[in-house]
Amino acid sequence: MIKSLKALSKRVESIPHDPMLDFMDQVGKVDNLIDLGFGDPDFAVAKNTKEAFIKSINEDHSHYADGQGTFQLRKAAMDYYDQKYDCKIEDPNEILVTGGAAEAINLALLSIVDKNDGIMIIEPEYSQYSTSVALAGGQKIPVDTISNNFKLTPALVEKNYQTALDKGIKPVAIILNFPNNPTGKSYSLDELKELASIFEKLNLWVLSDEIYAEQSYRQKHHSLYPLIPDQTILITGLSKSHSMTGYRIGFAIAKGEVALAMRKIQDTFLTCLPTPIQDAAAFAVKYDPDAGKRTRKEYFKRIKLVVDKLNQLGFSAEMPDGAFYVWAKVPKRFIGKSFEFCIDLAQKARVQIFPGAIFSSTASDYVRISCAQSEKILSRALVSIENYLKQGS
Amino acid sequence: MIKSLKALSKRVESIPHDPMLDFMDQVGKVDNLIDLGFGDPDFAVAKNTKEAFIKSINEDHSHYADGQGTFQLRKAAMDYYDQKYDCKIEDPNEILVTGGAAEAINLALLSIVDKNDGIMIIEPEYSQYSTSVALAGGQKIPVDTISNNFKLTPALVEKNYQTALDKGIKPVAIILNFPNNPTGKSYSLDELKELASIFEKLNLWVLSDEIYAEQSYRQKHHSLYPLIPDQTILITGLSKSHSMTGYRIGFAIAKGEVALAMRKIQDTFLTCLPTPIQDAAAFAVKYDPDAGKRTRKEYFKRIKLVVDKLNQLGFSAEMPDGAFYVWAKVPKRFIGKSFEFCIDLAQKARVQIFPGAIFSSTASDYVRISCAQSEKILSRALVSIENYLKQGS
Numbered sequence: 189m190i191k192s193l194k195a196l197s198k199r200v201e202s203i204p205h206d207p208m209l210d211f212m213d214q215v216g217k218v219d220n221l222i223d224l225g226f227g228d229p230d231f232a233v234a235k236n237t238k239e240a241f242i243k244s245i246n247e248d249h250s251h252y253a254d255g256q257g258t259f260q261l262r263k264a265a266m267d268y269y270d271q272k273y274d275c276k277i278e279d280p281n282e283i284l285v286t287g288g289a290a291e292a293i294n295l296a297l298l299s300i301v302d303k304n305d306g307i308m309i310i311e312p313e314y315s316q317y318s319t320s321v322a323l324a325g326g327q328k329i330p331v332d333t334i335s336n337n338f339k340l341t342p343a344l345v346e347k348n349y350q351t352a353l354d355k356g357i358k359p360v361a362i363i364l365n366f367p368n369n370p371t372g373k374s375y376s377l378d379e380l381k382e383l384a385s386i387f388e389k390l391n392l393w394v395l396s397d398e399i400y401a402e403q404s405y406r407q408k409h410h411s412l413y414p415l416i417p418d419q420t421i422l423i424t425g426l427s428k429s430h431s432m433t434g435y436r437i438g439f440a441i442a443k444g445e446v447a448l449a450m451r452k453i454q455d456t457f458l459t460c461l462p463t464p465i466q467d468a469a470a471f472a473v474k475y476d477p478d479a480g481k482r483t484r485k486e487y488f489k490r491i492k493l494v495v496d497k498l499n500q501l502g503f504s505a506e507m508p509d510g511a512f513y514v515w516a517k518v519p520k521r522f523i524g525k526s527f528e529f530c531i532d533l534a535q536k537a538r539v540q541i542f543p544g545a546i547f548s549s550t551a552s553d554y555v556r557i558s559c560a561q562s563e564k565i566l567s568r569a570l571v572s573i574e575n576y577l578k579q580g581s
Numbered sequence: 582m583i584k585s586l587k588a589l590s591k592r593v594e595s596i597p598h599d600p601m602l603d604f605m606d607q608v609g610k611v612d613n614l615i616d617l618g619f620g621d622p623d624f625a626v627a628k629n630t631k632e633a634f635i636k637s638i639n640e641d642h643s644h645y646a647d648g649q650g651t652f653q654l655r656k657a658a659m660d661y662y663d664q665k666y667d668c669k670i671e672d673p674n675e676i677l678v679t680g681g682a683a684e685a686i687n688l689a690l691l692s693i694v695d696k697n698d699g700i701m702i703i704e705p706e707y708s709q710y711s712t713s714v715a716l717a718g719g720q721k722i723p724v725d726t727i728s729n730n731f732k733l734t735p736a737l738v739e740k741n742y743q744t745a746l747d748k749g750i751k752p753v754a755i756i757l758n759f760p761n762n763p764t765g766k767s768y769s770l771d772e773l774k775e776l777a778s779i780f781e782k783l784n785l786w787v788l789s790d791e792i793y794a795e796q797s798y799r800q801k802h803h804s805l806y807p808l809i810p811d812q813t814i815l816i817t818g819l820s821k822s823h824s825m826t827g828y829r830i831g832f833a834i835a836k837g838e839v840a841l842a843m844r845k846i847q848d849t850f851l852t853c854l855p856t857p858i859q860d861a862a863a864f865a866v867k868y869d870p871d872a873g874k875r876t877r878k879e880y881f882k883r884i885k886l887v888v889d890k891l892n893q894l895g896f897s898a899e900m901p902d903g904a905f906y907v908w909a910k911v912p913k914r915f916i917g918k919s920f921e922f923c924i925d926l927a928q929k930a931r932v933q934i935f936p937g938a939i940f941s942s943t944a945s946d947y948v949r950i951s952c953a954q955s956e957k958i959l960s961r962a963l964v965s966i967e968n969y970l971k972q973g974s
Contacts, residue, residue, distance in 0.1 A: 192784040193812055194753035197695050197717075200842040203849060232641045241857075242635050248625045251827045287680060290852045298716075302590050319849040323691075324590075360587035391585040419586055434644045434856035449593040456596060456712040457850075459683045463827035464634075465855055 203322045206315055207546045211527070215534040222561070222569045225540045227369065227512065229560045231431035231483050233472075240471030244464040253463040255455045257285025257439075261470040265439055268473040273401065273411035275422065275441065282447050284440045284454060285461050285469075288433075289399045289425045290316060292440035292450075293363070295457075296395050296421040297324040299449035300361060306352050308362040308392070310340055312515075312547030312554070314369045327357050334550050338371040338515070339379075340364065342386040349390055362387065364412065365397035367404055370547045370556040371515045372508020377410045384415040393446075394420045399438075400511040402429040402480025405488055409510070417443055421450075428512075429480040430472045437461070437469040487512045490559040490566055497570045498557075501577055514557040519577065523553050530555060537576035539569045596715045599708055600939045604920070608927040615954070615962045618933040620762065620905065622953045624824035624876050626865075633864030637857040646856040648848045650678025650832075654863040658832055661866040666794065666804035668815065668834065675840050677833045677847060678854050678862075681826075682792045682818040683709060685833035685843075686756070688850075689788050689814040690717040692842035693754060699745050701755040701785070703733055705908075705940035705947070707762045720750050727943050731764040731908070732772075733757065735779035742783055755780065757805070758790035760797055763940045763949040764908045765901020770803045777808040786839075787813045792831075793904040795822040795873025798881055802903070810836055814843075821905075822873040823865045830854070830862040880905045883952040883959055890963045891950070894970055907950040912970065916946050923948060930969035932962045 208225075233241075256262065262280040269275040277283060286292040293316065301307065301324040308329045309317045321328050331348045333340055345362070352359050364383070367374040375383065387394050394412060401409040401424065413422040425438030440450050454460075472479065491507065494514045498505045502519035522529040530543040541558075544551030559566065601618075608614075626634075649655065655673040662668040670676060679685040686709065694700065694717040701722045702710045714721050724741045726733055738755070745752050757776070760767040768776065780787050787805060794802040794817065806815040818831030833843050847853075865872065884900065887907045891898045895912035915922040923936040934951075937944030952959065 193786055194693060194698065194784075196838060196842050197691065197693055199695070200692055200845060203845055206848070226645070228644050233638075233643045238638050241638050245626075245631050245634050249827060250626045250825050251621050252619070253827060287851045287854075291850060294850050298590065299593055300587060300590055302592070305587065316849065316852075323846065323849050391587075393586055432643050434642060434646060434853075436851070436853070436855045445589060449589050452593060452596055453716065455599070456709065456716050457684060457687050458680045458829070459709075460827075460829070461680075462829045462855060462858055465858070 199323060199325065203319050206319065208315060208542070211530065211543060211546060214531050215540065218534055218538055221534060221538050221540050222565060222572070223540045224558045224561060224566070224569055225542045227558045227560050228433050229428065229431040229483065230562055233430065233432050233435070234476050234479055237430065237468055237472040237476055241464060241468035244467035249463045249467055251463060253460040253466055255460045256281060256451055257283065257461065258463065258466045258470065261285055261466045264470045264474040268477055269424070269441065272477070273409060273413070275411055275413050276417070277441060282441060282443055284447065284450050285466060286425070286438040286440055286454070287458065287461060288427060288436045289397060289423050289438040292423045292425070292438045293317065293395060293397065294320050294323065295440055295450040295453050296423065296442070297321060297326065298453050299446050300393050301326040304357070305361070306357040306359040308345070308348060308359050310364055310368070312338070312370055312544065312551045314365060315546060317363050329357060329359055332548065332550055334548070338368070338373045340383065342382050345383070345386045345390070359390070359392060361393035361395060363395045363397065365399070367400040367409070367508065367510020369400065369511050370513050372511050372513055374404060374406070374409070374509035376407065380410055380412055380415060384412060387419065388416055392419070395423055396420050397423040399424055399428050403484055403487055403512050404510040405484070405507070406509050413441060421446060426469055426472060430476070431479070431483060432472070435465050435468065437465060487559055490563055493563060493566055494557055494559060494570065501574055512559045514559065516555055516557065517553050518555055526552055526555050533573065533576055537572040539572050592716060592718065596712050599712065601708060601935070604923065604936060604939060607924050608933065611927055611931055614927060614931050614933050615958060615965070616933045617951045617954060617959070617962055618935045620951045620953050621826050622821065622824040622876065623955055626823065626825050626828070627869050627872055630823065630861055630865040630869060634857060634861035637860035642856045642860055644856060646853040646859055648853045649674060649844055650676065650854065651856065651859045651863065654678055654859045657863045657867040661870055662817070662834065665870070666802060666806070668804055668806050669810070670834060675834060675836055677840065677843050678859060679818070679831040679833055679847070680851065680854060681820060681829045682790060682816050682831040685816045685818070685831045686710065686788060686790065687713050687716065688833055688843040688846050689816065689835070689839075690714060690719065691846050692839050693786050694719040697750070698754070699750040699752040701738070701741060701745070701752050703757055703761070705731070705763055705937065705944045707758060708939060710756050722750060722752055725941065725943055727941070731761070731766045733776065735775050738776070738779045738783070752783070752785060754786035754788060756788045756790065758792070760793040760802070760901065760903020762793065762904050763906050765904050765906055767797060767799070767802070767902035769800065773803055773805055773808060777805060780812065781809055785812070788816055789813050790816040792817055792821050796877055796880055796905050797903040798877070798900070799902050806834060814839060819862055819865060823869070824872070824876060825865070828858050828861065830858060880952055883956055886956060886959055887950055887952060887963065894967055905952045907952065909948055909950065910946050911948055919945055919948050926966065926969055930965040932965050
């Protein structure tokens with residue numbers, strides 16, 4: 189680059205380097221690596237949804253769509269989220285179709301965050317939250333849940349809110365995701381009501397990322413949205429429920445001015461989402477609302493397989509409430525060194541799992557194992573892990 | 582909204598209201614309106630590209646893609662832009678696949694613009710530039726070309742650069758689009774070399790939006806990118822060349838650190854673009870590079886039809902160098918009142934064309950007519966315009 193050109197923006201510099209990339213760099217190239225790192229479901233999209241997609245292409249739906257999302261998709265999504273989680277969405281302009289949940293999070297943050305506003309992020313966290321907060325110019329306020337077995341409580345919210353204030357940072361919003369990636373924790377309706385009360389009391393915007401709602405094992409998923417609709421921006425989408433990560437269909441659901449603000453940014457940023465994919469998505473939510481039920485049983489079997497075996501091998505893992513990850517404490521000799529353990533495991537046992545450090549600086553005793561792969565592959569990986577542990581001991 | 586929640590961000594407030602929406606609001610609902618406002622090609626996507634798209638869906642390419650874009654699409658696009666416009670792209674990491682040219686512009690601006698940096702925008706302008714500059718926190722420096730029959734010159738660049746400096750605004754970048762939307766102006770290689778020299782001298786980043794490259798009628802399109810590759814961010818895509826506006830495939834092409842910066846923001850914002858659409862796009866650029874040639878002939882006929890007729894009707898219109906719009910000065914009695922004229926025309930003659938005011942505050946004598954519709958529809962619209970003018974006179 190020519191030196192005298194203006195340098196890159198401070199915004200770019202402020203976006204933290206993704207620790208996942210550091211990890212992958214250190215692992216380097218490993219042949220025949222079994223990847224239990226990423227959360228990309230191995231399921232195919234349902235046949236009838238693919239047919240609807242193909243129909244749209246053949247009918248030449250190759251023109252611009254409404255920037256808010258096609259009316260058909262928004263209407264179908266309104267009904268879906270009303271029926272599934274009692275969201276009571278009253279107006280199709282309260283749903284915005286986005287490029288995955290990722291874009292929804294960014295639109296929400298860009299709509300409400302000014303420079304140096306504090307955003308509370310539950311840790312361990314899905315690392316995109318930190319980068320999105322930085323992109324919007326906000327300051328991350330970590331809310332570490334490790335002291336409470338990874339469950340958020342009103343007391344934890346209040347304590348961290350106060351600590352931020354004491355440091356001169358004004359918290360304006362909180363990003364909550366449940367079922368949680370990576371820890372698998374979720375909340376009962378009573379627990380959510382208690383959290384809603386504290387969010388209300390503290391006047392926090394809540395970005396409630398419920399993308400794993402359909403992967404709830406212990407109980408029906410309850411959404412935060414109907415509890416405090418005036419201050420919740422519901423972040424969701426079809427990537428996990430309908431196993432369509434590569435179709436990139438998400439939703440931001442919110443009321444009033446913030447819905448209009450997100451639309452304004454969407455218009456500027458993307459114009460609209462691809463039309464034929466929206467047709468496929470409309471079919472999926474309308475005619476195959478229970479796609480997530482089919483895969484849920486399979487995920488449960490996979491998770492149980494992994495949890496049981498890991499506990500036999502000296503890890504300490506609980507069955508998660510939801511999502512499709514196993515969050516496990518490493519065997520004693522790797523305590524505090526799960527990053528090194530994961531690098532060595534990838535290089536020697538050819539199994540990639542993610543170290544806790546990717547999700548929180550305090551989680552160096554933990555690893556995350558993704559159950560997005562088949563039982564067969566998971567079994568093979570577990571044998572490799574077992575052999576690795578035997579050789580190393 | 583609850584009053585005590587944090588208000589919307591200043592960023593949202595700073596994004597100017599889209600004058601096109603004002604216009605549409607004032608037109609209101611008109612039955613059987615012929616829309617010659619928007620630039621959404623009526624052509625279908627080529628059959629073999631649709632087949633490639635369908636193949637990708639059937640092969641279950643429904644998983645995350647590389648955030649930079651699929652390697653296959655980037656490789657095909659490298660070859661395409663090298664062969665078409667001599668871009669000499671050396672590295673597939675110098676191409677980023679984006680959600681249309683719209684996202685490419687935003688990624689470029691977010692990568693280089695800090696608060697209050699000046700961004701020169703050629704007027705009349707495609708209005709998204711102003712909103713994207715505001716989103717990035719920059720200040721628009723309008724460079725009005727009306728005094729030079731809508732052609733940018735080094736002298737105009739230098740004069741407006743100096744004016745901005747005098748006002749205390751530091752220009753760091755310029756957004757140039759050619760063939761130009763709305764005016765249809767383009768530049769010869771010699772003219773581009775002169776512009777490149779002044780951009781180099783002034784150390785400006787150049788966002789060169791060449792989305793209409795394949796709609797060049799007078800001469801072969803020359804890209805600015807090979808002239809000053811170290812300071813150009815080439816904004817392009819397949820929406821116009823391959824008539825796939827609703828597929829949302831664009832490219833940002835740039836070197837070095839700014840390419841990495843755009844990727845970093847892309848990772849944060851969208852994760853990746855939809856996989857099956859990238860497969861369709863890879864097929865389109867590799868096996869149907871001349872899709873734009875087929876439609877070019879048709880656009881030329883349409884444009885000629887409109888230009889000839891408008892000149893007969895008392896408008897003053899030149900054949901454009903490129904793109905698919907006719908930029909016309911209105912008949913004498915509507916001079917200074919093209920906004921009102923367009924509203925009245927839509928309501929009474931049921932033909933929607935866009936007033937110049939949407940594109941520049943100094944263009945109230947002009948209108949833009951989109952030739953994205955068929956000759957048949959254009960002919961019908963021209964009859965309606967003729968009848969309107971007769972009745973009104």
